[in-house]
Amino acid sequence: MAWQVKTADFVTSATGPEGFPEGDRPEIAFGGRSNVGKSSLINTLVGRKKLVKTSKRPGRTQLINFFNINDKLYAVDLPGYGFAKVPKEVKDAWGPMIEGYLSNRPSLRALVVVMDLRRGVQEDDWELIMAAPHFGIQPVMVFTKADKFKKNAREQRRRELAKDIEANPGDLILFSSTTGLGRDELWKRLLYLAGL
Secondary structure, three states: OOOOOOOEEEEEEEOOHHHOOOOOOOEEEEEEEOOOOHHHHHHHHHOOOOOOOOOOOOOOOOOEEEEEEOOOEEEEEOOOEOOOOOOHHHHHHHHHHHHHHHHOOOOEEEEEEEEEOOOOOOHHHHHHHHHHHHOOOEEEEEEEOHHHOOHHHHHHHHHHHHHHOOOOHHHEEEOOOOOOOOHHHHHHHHHHHHOO
C-alpha cells in the first residue's frame, strides 16, 4: 500500500536560498536530463495530473520548484540538464544554482536521479549520482519509460545497467508514468530516507 497523498500543492520557485521555504520538513529533490520524464514522474508519484507542468520542449523547468506534500514533505523539482533549448547563459547559471541548493540544504534527505531506461546512465547523470554522497545525500536511481519494454526485457535491461555502474539491480527502480509501475516501490524508498 503506497503512502496516501491527500494534499500536494505548489509552494514557490526560487534560484537561491533567499527564496527557499523554511527547511522545517524533509525534502526529496528530483534531478535529471531535460525531457527525461521528471515532471510526469512527480505528477504520477503524487497522483496529480498537472501539479508539475510538463512540456515537450526541453528546459521547461528553469527554477527550483518546491511542492508541499501532505504538510510533511517537500518534493523539489530541479532544472533539467543536457540538451535543454534555453540560452547558454541560462544553462550556465543552472550548475551553480543546483549545486548551491544541494550543498546548503540540511533538510534534503535524498536526490532522485531520473533517467530514461532506453538511454541508460549518461555522463551527466553519473556526475549527479557521484556528487550526491559528497553533499551527504542519498542518490536514488530511477529509470522512466519502463513500459516501453516487455517484462523480461525490462529486467534484463535493469541487470545490464546495474552491471555497468557496479550497483545491485535491486537499487535501480523501474518506473512508468503511463502504468504506475514502480510508484509504490519508489514511495517506500523515499519515505524510509525521509524518516517518515
